[in-house]
Amino acid sequence: xxxxxxxxxxxxxxxxxxxxxxxxxxxxxxxxxxxxxxxxxxxxxxxxxxxxxxxxxxxxxxxxxxxxxxxxxxxxxxxxxxxxxxxxxxxxxxxxxxxxxxxxxxxxxxxxxxxxxxxxxxxxxxxxxxxxxxxxxxxxxxxxxxxxxxxxxxxxxxxxxxxxxxxxxxxxxxxxxxxxxxxxxxxxxxxxxxxxxxxxxxxxxxxxxxxxxxxxxxxxxxxxxxxxxxxxxxxxxxxxxxxxxxxxxxxxxxxxxxxxxxxxxxxxxxxxxxxxxxxxxxxxxxxxxxxxxxxxxxxxxxxxxxxxxxxxxxxxxxxxxxxx
Amino acid sequence: xxxxxxxxxxxxxxxxxxxxxxxxxxxxxxxxxxxxxxxxxxxxxxxxxxxxxxxxxxxxxxxxxxxxxxxxxxxxxxxxxxxxxxxxxxxxxxxxxxxxxxxxxxxxxxxxxxxxxxxxxxxxxxxxxxxxxxxxxxxxxxxxxxxxxxxxxxxxxxxxxxxxxxxxxxxxxxxxxxxxxxxxxxxxxxxxxxxxxxxxxxxxxxxxxxxxxxxxxxxxxxxxxxxxxxxxxxxxxxxxxxxxxxxxxxxxxxxxxxxxxxxxxxxxxxxxxxxxxxxxxxxxxxxxxxxxxxxxxxxxxxxxxxxxxxxxxxxxxxxxxxxxxxxxx
Ligand SMILES: Nc1ncnc2c1ncn2[C@@H]1O[C@H](COP(=O)(O)OP(=O)(O)OP(=O)(O)O)[C@@H](O)[C@H]1O
Ligand SMILES: [Mg+2]
Numbered sequence: 001x002x003x004x005x006x007x008x009x010x011x012x013x014x015x016x017x018x019x020x021x022x023x024x025x026x027x028x029x030x031x032x033x034x035x036x037x038x039x040x041x042x043x044x045x046x047x048x049x050x051x052x053x054x055x056x057x058x059x060x061x062x063x064x065x066x067x068x069x070x071x072x073x074x075x076x077x078x079x080x081x082x083x084x085x086x087x088x089x090x091x092x093x094x095x096x097x098x099x100x101x102x103x104x105x106x107x108x109x110x111x112x113x114x115x116x117x118x119x120x121x122x123x124x125x126x127x128x129x130x131x132x133x134x135x136x137x138x139x140x141x142x143x144x145x146x147x148x149x150x151x152x153x154x155x156x157x158x159x160x161x162x163x164x165x166x167x168x169x170x171x172x173x174x175x176x177x178x179x180x181x182x183x184x185x186x187x188x189x190x191x192x193x194x195x196x197x198x199x200x201x202x203x204x205x206x207x208x209x210x211x212x213x214x215x216x217x218x219x220x221x222x223x224x225x226x227x228x229x230x231x232x233x234x235x236x237x238x239x240x241x242x243x244x245x246x247x248x249x250x251x252x253x254x255x256x257x258x259x260x261x262x263x264x265x266x267x268x269x270x271x272x273x274x275x276x277x278x279x280x281x282x283x284x285x286x287x288x289x290x291x292x293x294x295x296x297x298x299x300x301x302x303x304x305x306x307x308x309x310x311x312x313x314x315x316x317x318x319x320x321x322x323x324x
Numbered sequence: 325x326x327x328x329x330x331x332x333x334x335x336x337x338x339x340x341x342x343x344x345x346x347x348x349x350x351x352x353x354x355x356x357x358x359x360x361x362x363x364x365x366x367x368x369x370x371x372x373x374x375x376x377x378x379x380x381x382x383x384x385x386x387x388x389x390x391x392x393x394x395x396x397x398x399x400x401x402x403x404x405x406x407x408x409x410x411x412x413x414x415x416x417x418x419x420x421x422x423x424x425x426x427x428x429x430x431x432x433x434x435x436x437x438x439x440x441x442x443x444x445x446x447x448x449x450x451x452x453x454x455x456x457x458x459x460x461x462x463x464x465x466x467x468x469x470x471x472x473x474x475x476x477x478x479x480x481x482x483x484x485x486x487x488x489x490x491x492x493x494x495x496x497x498x499x500x501x502x503x504x505x506x507x508x509x510x511x512x513x514x515x516x517x518x519x520x521x522x523x524x525x526x527x528x529x530x531x532x533x534x535x536x537x538x539x540x541x542x543x544x545x546x547x548x549x550x551x552x553x554x555x556x557x558x559x560x561x562x563x564x565x566x567x568x569x570x571x572x573x574x575x576x577x578x579x580x581x582x583x584x585x586x587x588x589x590x591x592x593x594x595x596x597x598x599x600x601x602x603x604x605x606x607x608x609x610x611x612x613x614x615x616x617x618x619x620x621x622x623x624x625x626x627x628x629x630x631x632x633x634x635x636x637x638x639x640x641x642x643x644x645x646x647x648x649x650x651x652x653x
Binding site: 220221222224225226227228229230231232240243244247317318319320 | 381383412413414415416417420421423425428429430431432433434435442443446447478480491494
């Protein structure tokens with residue numbers, strides 16, 4: 001009962017947040033200089049002022065901004081994200097078409113960065129002054145400071161010219177299917193580099209956080225109690241310490257989701273990965289307002305869902321937090 | 325004291341490495357406790373009581389700490405020479421320890437029951453339902469109401485006194501022959517303190533277990549301890565039967581401690597902890613030459629500042645002070 005009430009409150013809160021994000025994005029985009037009809041005009045090799053005015057009217061761009069906003073929000077509430085100016089397709093189907101590629105990329109880098117990052121952090125905390133620990137610390141600082149596009153470019157250069165063993169562009173090699181297993185392998189091979197470059201920054205962050213958190217926890221009184229019980233050092237470390245040290249990491253996973261989405265825009269552009277990030281990048285260049293707004297709406301929705309899930313997960317792993 | 329002691333600590337030294345060099349935290353601590361006996365350890369904050377307890381179980385944080393000399397004989401076996409697996413077999417099984425801070429000594433993410441069961445599984449091989457039943461028995465033994473329900477609760481759901489009871493239950497899980505209780509009541513309010521002392525005394529009587537009780541509370545010593553060791557500056561400066569030490573203190577520091585206690589005949593709980601003797605415990609970082617208490621001592625004479633007095637023993641009453649002449653060991 002308490003849980004249901006709690007969930008309901010959460011959902012209402014999230015809905016309010018999405019609405020706020022929506023309005024903000026709408027206003028920001030209109031404030032930016034330029035206009036989609038200019039882009040269209042450019043593509044068609046010029047157009048007369050009359051045709052441009054007609055187009056503006058057709059798209060509703062001639063109405064006052066407040067009115068446009070009301071119309072837009074109303075449409076979204078009825079589940080309609082509008083039509084792309086550029087593709088002439090419903091934004092919803094554009095997004096859904098590209099969603100799987102992005103989800104695949106995000107999940108792969110999430111798993112890689114959390115698993116490798118926390119493992120490195122734990123290893124580094126075993127002997128905080130040891131060589132391994134120092135190496136990991138230096139590696140994390142480098143990884144944390146390297147911009148995603150830079151890591152991505154380096155990987156592209158490395159694997160395109162020096163070791164051409166992994167594909168550096170796209171998601172599939174051949175358009176024709178070679179059977180489900182070979183296709184999957186093909187996608188997996190294409191996934192390696194983009195996922196790694198997106199994971200790198202996150203990995204660095206998780207390892208730093210895990211190391212700090214482990215060192216903190218290892219000084220706690222209950223660790224002394226665990227040792228006084230006669231437990232093996234391994235059990236003290238991995239059961240009693242890690243189980244506590246992982247708590248702040250869980251919080252960060254949720255907070256990092258937004259950063260990962262932002263990183264995906266860069267990575268997908270660098271590696272030509274056909275996901276939402278590239279669609280966003282292209283839509284900005286094309287001033288494709290409906291697509292861009294749809295993407296922003298959708299990604300803020302994803303981020304909020306991720307944060308709510310993290311919150312729930314946190315309640316699950318930390319018994320001290322009560323629902324309510 | 326009849327026969328071989330259960331635990332005897334001889335010349336124990338512990339050092340800490342720090343930015344300012346090496347700190348000698350324990351400087352040749354010797355003491356012993358027999359089965360069924362209660363040894364009280366008293367002394368001001370920083371005198372090395374907790375460190376002595378940790379060193380017995382080899383739990384001194386290393387690095388930066390290190391046991392640099394001495395012997396810890398448990399039933400004749402030197403624990404400082406024992407292998408790591410042997411040591412793990414002794415901890416929580418033959419020798420248990422409870423700590424000063426019940427609020428933080430239990431792991432917050434595991435239930436009380438899981439933490440007791442862990443000890444039972446580790447040392448006695450009890451699992452599942454058997455472990456659960458035994459844990460609940462142990463919780464009942466330490467007078468925890470609604471033990472079945474408490475079993476599934478997390479530490480944060482219990483009060484400080486209840487948590488300390490859980491710690492005691494956990495420590496008693498394998499019926500150890502020695503229990504080291506490091507200021508088990510300091511963090512608790514006075515009525516709860518008396519209850520915990522009663523509980524410890526009762527368990528000790530029933531099991532015939534050796535008990536080392538570390539405390540600031542002279543009254544608790546008077547009531548609980550058979551013998552008492554007074555620590556100062558990483559040394560035991562006086563040791564003897566509780567009656568002897570309390571009625572005829574030999575060391576000026578012990579006299580000071582006793583003078584600070586208002587009235588030993590008051591009930592436990594109505595007494596106050598030690599009030600201060602003027603001055604402070606010397607820093608462990610300062611190189612000591614003479615008696616560590618010399619600077620605060622009214623009776624100090626020339627040799628006190630230059631060399632550490634050796635122990636003088638008469639009738640089982642040991643004191644380390646230049647003012648107590650006698651045959652020195
Ligand atoms: N990690 C450490 N590094 C350096 N010195 C330490 C460290 N831990 C403890 N000490 C020193 O060891 C000395 C003895 O500490 P200990 O905890 O044994 O005192 P205590 O008698 O138990 O005091 P209290 O009554 O406050 O519990 C203190 O002077 C303390 O400063
Ligand atoms: Mg202490």
